[in-house]
Amino acid sequence: xxxxxxxxxxxxxxxxxxxxxxxxxxxxxxxxxxxxxxxxxxxxxxxxxxxxxxxxxxxxxxxxxxxxxxxxxxxxxxxxxxxxxxxxxxxxxxxxxxxxxxxxxxxxxxxxxxxxxxxxxxxxxxxxxxxxxxxxxxxxxxxxxxxxxxxxxxxxxxxxxxxxxxxxxxxxxxxxxxxxxxxxxxxxxxxxxxxxxxxxxxxxxxxxxxxxxxxxxxxxxxxxxxxxxxxxxxxxxxxxxxxxxxxxxxxxxxxxxxxxxxxxxxxxxxxxxxxxxxxxxxxxxxxxxxxxxxxxxxxxxxxxxxxxxxxxxxxxxxxxxxxxxxxxxxxxxxxxxxxxxxxxxxxxxxxxxxxxxxx
Amino acid sequence: xxxxxxxxxxxxxxxxxxxxxxxxxxxxxxxxxxxxxxxxxxxxxxxxxxxxxxxxxxxxxxxxxxxxxxxxxxxxxxxxxxxxxxxxxxxxxxxxxxxxxxxxxxxxxxxxxxxxxxxxxxxxxxxxxxxxxxxxxxxxxxxxxxxxxxxxxxxxxxxxxxxxxxxxxxxxxxxxxxxxxxxxxxxxxxxxxxxxxxxxxxxxxxxxxxxxxxxxxxxxxxxxxxxxxxxxxxxxxxxxxxxxxxxxxxxxxxxxxxxxxxxxxxxxxxxxxxxxxxxxxxxxxxxxxxxxxxxxxxxxxxxxxxxxxxxxxxxxxxxxxxxxxxxxxxxxxxxxxxxxxxxxxxxxxxxxxxxxxxxxxxxxxxxxxxxxxxxxxxxxxxxxxxxxxxxxxxxxxxxxxxxxxxxxxxxxxxxxxxxxxxxxxxxxxxxxxxxxxxxxxxxxxxxxx
Numbered sequence: 001x002x003x004x005x006x007x008x009x010x011x012x013x014x015x016x017x018x019x020x021x022x023x024x025x026x027x028x029x030x031x032x033x034x035x036x037x038x039x040x041x042x043x044x045x046x047x048x049x050x051x052x053x054x055x056x057x058x059x060x061x062x063x064x065x066x067x068x069x070x071x072x073x074x075x076x077x078x079x080x081x082x083x084x085x086x087x088x089x090x091x092x093x094x095x096x097x098x099x100x101x102x103x104x105x106x107x108x109x110x111x112x113x114x115x116x117x118x119x120x121x122x123x124x125x126x127x128x129x130x131x132x133x134x135x136x137x138x139x140x141x142x143x144x145x146x147x148x149x150x151x152x153x154x155x156x157x158x159x160x161x162x163x164x165x166x167x168x169x170x171x172x173x174x175x176x177x178x179x180x181x182x183x184x185x186x187x188x189x190x191x192x193x194x195x196x197x198x199x200x201x202x203x204x205x206x207x208x209x210x211x212x213x214x215x216x217x218x219x220x221x222x223x224x225x226x227x228x229x230x231x232x233x234x235x236x237x238x239x240x241x242x243x244x245x246x247x248x249x250x251x252x253x254x255x256x257x258x259x260x261x262x263x264x265x266x267x268x269x270x271x272x273x274x275x276x277x278x279x280x281x282x283x284x285x286x287x288x289x290x291x292x293x294x295x296x297x298x299x300x301x302x303x304x305x306x307x308x309x310x311x312x313x314x315x316x317x318x319x320x321x322x323x324x325x326x327x328x329x330x331x332x333x334x335x336x337x338x339x340x341x342x343x344x345x346x347x348x349x350x351x352x353x354x355x356x357x358x359x
Numbered sequence: 360x361x362x363x364x365x366x367x368x369x370x371x372x373x374x375x376x377x378x379x380x381x382x383x384x385x386x387x388x389x390x391x392x393x394x395x396x397x398x399x400x401x402x403x404x405x406x407x408x409x410x411x412x413x414x415x416x417x418x419x420x421x422x423x424x425x426x427x428x429x430x431x432x433x434x435x436x437x438x439x440x441x442x443x444x445x446x447x448x449x450x451x452x453x454x455x456x457x458x459x460x461x462x463x464x465x466x467x468x469x470x471x472x473x474x475x476x477x478x479x480x481x482x483x484x485x486x487x488x489x490x491x492x493x494x495x496x497x498x499x500x501x502x503x504x505x506x507x508x509x510x511x512x513x514x515x516x517x518x519x520x521x522x523x524x525x526x527x528x529x530x531x532x533x534x535x536x537x538x539x540x541x542x543x544x545x546x547x548x549x550x551x552x553x554x555x556x557x558x559x560x561x562x563x564x565x566x567x568x569x570x571x572x573x574x575x576x577x578x579x580x581x582x583x584x585x586x587x588x589x590x591x592x593x594x595x596x597x598x599x600x601x602x603x604x605x606x607x608x609x610x611x612x613x614x615x616x617x618x619x620x621x622x623x624x625x626x627x628x629x630x631x632x633x634x635x636x637x638x639x640x641x642x643x644x645x646x647x648x649x650x651x652x653x654x655x656x657x658x659x660x661x662x663x664x665x666x667x668x669x670x671x672x673x674x675x676x677x678x679x680x681x682x683x684x685x686x687x688x689x690x691x692x693x694x695x696x697x698x699x700x701x702x703x704x705x706x707x708x709x710x711x712x713x714x715x716x717x718x719x720x721x722x723x724x725x726x727x728x729x730x731x732x733x734x735x736x737x738x739x740x741x742x743x744x745x746x747x748x749x750x751x752x753x754x755x756x757x758x759x760x761x762x763x764x765x766x767x768x769x770x771x772x773x774x775x776x777x778x779x780x781x782x783x784x785x786x787x788x789x790x791x792x793x794x795x796x797x798x799x800x801x802x803x804x805x806x807x808x
Contacts (some may be wrong), residue, residue, distance in 0.1 A: 086679040086680075086682040086683060087682055087683055087684060088679070088682035089679070089682070106684060108684030108685060108686050108687060109567055109568035109569050109638070109684075109685065109686065110567065110568075110569075110637075110638025110684065110685045110686075111638075111684050111685075113637060113638045114638055114640075114682075114684070114685070130568070131568050131569070131686070132568030132569070133567060133568030133569075134568065180565070183568060186566075186568060209562075209564075209565030210560050210561075210565070210571070210573065211561065211562065211565075212565075214561065214562040214565075215562045215565035215566060217562070218562035218563070218566065219562065219565075219566040
């Protein structure tokens with residue numbers, strides 16, 4: 001049982017499913033005229049962003065504010081890191097200001113795990129994305145988005161049916177692009193397989209870990225690992241896919257010798273107009289953003305596919321609710337993740353009963 | 360830590376009751392030391408007569424002093440982490456009577472002036488310091504250092520403390536060093552194959568999201584170096600190898616008669632890539648820890664003597680440097696105080712093999728048998744170590760004299776405690792504690808817990 005959120009793998013299927021169920025509640029809160037609950041009043045959430053980020057920071061800030069937490073912002077540009085202060089000094093300084101949670105984003109893998117070792121009792125560390133390693137809240141928002149795309153909320157209300165368990169069972173999900181350098185891919189793989197999906201990783205060998213099969217088999221539980229396949233051809237697998245999960249291609253990497261050329265990449269791995277024609281009728285597209293139109297996805301495809309086929313906006317919107325769920329569970333109820341005894345209803349109903357939701 | 364007074368060197372000292380372990384076998388004997396040399400080796404119980412100062416070695420192993428082929432001593436340039444005074448004290452506590460100081464200092468040891476400065480600084484310390492010099496001027500891998508001048512001044516070990524990317528330059532270094540009696544040491548790694556990565560490439564690095572160095576990086580560079588040694592005939596040392604295939608390359612090269620030797624860091628016989636899984640920067644090693652299969656091959660290589668030497672790899676870093684992200688933190692372990700205990704306590708390595716790898720063979724390789732690893736016979740220099748193989752200890756309880764704190768073994772219970780170290784006839788460690796020595800006490804106080 002963890003008091004931090006470093007990866008999704010450490011939560012297991014049950015822990016992930018609980019957070020997704022909790023996300024349902026906060027999606028409902030987000031639909032209210034005044035989408036705010038007092039669940040984290042008096043709590044302080046620090047965002048420690050050692051790497052530039054717009055959407056993740058905004059999503060965490062919005063989530064914390066909707067839970068009525070105070071938010072303390074730290075970014076590397078405004079810090080003394082450049083003056084020879086170590087990572088630990090920086091964190092301990094922020095921690096000394098009295099915080100309950102630290103959202104850590106860093107370009108180096110493992111920094112949230114290091115900081116979790118330095119954190120005082122009662123301070124939760126949330127991984128906001130570390131190097132190529134993990135981006136667990138992205139994995140939560142992506143899996144929530146897919147769950148609710150393929151299994152909509154009954155009657156549009158959370159908890160209306162007892163059997164409404166989070167699952168991606170039966171779905172075949174392609175993750176396409178620069179997998180080796182992607183924390184999003186790693187967290188999505190953990191979440192999707194935990195929820196029962198089968199996965200095919202689609203990339204040229206230069207954009208996959210060196211021995212991809214060993215990687216998967218050593219990393220995931222055996223029953224999850226056997227639901228992951230590897231392909232070097234999008235065309236070979238396209239018509240099997242319920243979900244095409246596109247990853248962002250970083251131009252500097254692409255021109256750095258990992259692929260022959262951008263047009264070559266687009267021809268083999270891009271979601272071109274021609275490939276869009278071959279998609280299954282109910283297949284959907286995800287992308288963590290920001291999207292390079294013309295590379296991962298043709299501009300026309302993005303415009304033409306109905307809004308309910310390209311889920312990018314839903315991913316962003318669910319990102320706030322998913323982060324509310326994580327913050328609430330880690331520092332709201334005072335219990336650790338995962339926890340089957342917590343009562344997710346407490347958050348929204350607390351707002352209703354106190355009437356402070358209108359603050 | 361309580362410090363003992365070192366007896367004057369002109370008084371006879373007797374190491375009594377111990378079991379001497381040498382290449383030629385084991386025997387129980389009392390060793391009398393006088394004026395820096397072994398004066399007599401007598402049947403047990405006969406050496407204690409008179410008023411001689413006696414170290415009771417009953418139940419202990421007495422061996423030739425250990426010789427470390429890889430220590431970074433901190434000076435010049437890294438005094439924040441370690442000094443020659445503290446590193447040599449740590450070495451003595453670890454049973455070493457001589458250490459080969461690596462020349463990747465700042466500035467690097469690539470000329471006579473710096474050699475003289477190191478020797479001045481090293482004089483009268485707790486153990487002998489053997490200087491290594493760089494292969495290339497300024498240690499930038501472009502042109503040879505004044506190897507002949509350095510050899511004339513006694514240097515026999517040349518290394519840039521890392522890979523030498525230019526095989527042509529390595530060839531010239533081996534050619535040039537040959538008639539000088541010098542060994543050219545390289546740590547095999549290929550920069551273009553991830554030779555600077557924080558982790559070994561594999562399933563663990565992929566899961567952790569870190570760039571990895573494949574074993575092929577080491578294998579290709581080792582193969583290139585061996586190929587160059589084959590055509591030059593010089594003495595090549597492969598420093599701190601880590602991969603199974605490299606061990607096999609060395610085995611084959613030795614069978615072919617190529618003059619190549621190899622070392623492994625003691626830590627690599629204990630840790631593997633999985634141990635870095637929690638991003639503990641103390642598990643960032645140089646070279647990176649590899650798989651359990653690689654480790655098994657390293658242990659086998661030590662046991663069949665393909666790998667000549669086990670080194671400490673002592674690499675002090677300032678404490679805050681390990682509080683950096685894993686891929687930015689400097690690699691390495693402060694290892695002088697624990698290296699011998701780790702190896703002597705290794706479940707798959709015999710005491711004789713450990714002593715060969717820690718003392719006898721490295722002393723030969725470094726041309727330093729007068730400073731450690733030599734024969735225990737009358738007339739020989741008295742460089743000796745006494746181990747109590749049964750005595751359990753931890754670094755935390757005993758206290759550390761190295762300034763560096765970057766050790767993963769602080770609370771590890773170890774056996775094989777060094778109870779006494781004799782350097783050139785002087786008792787520098789007794790009862791498992793450092794003896795005070797003129798001129799070093801003040802410097803040591805700063806590094807003592």
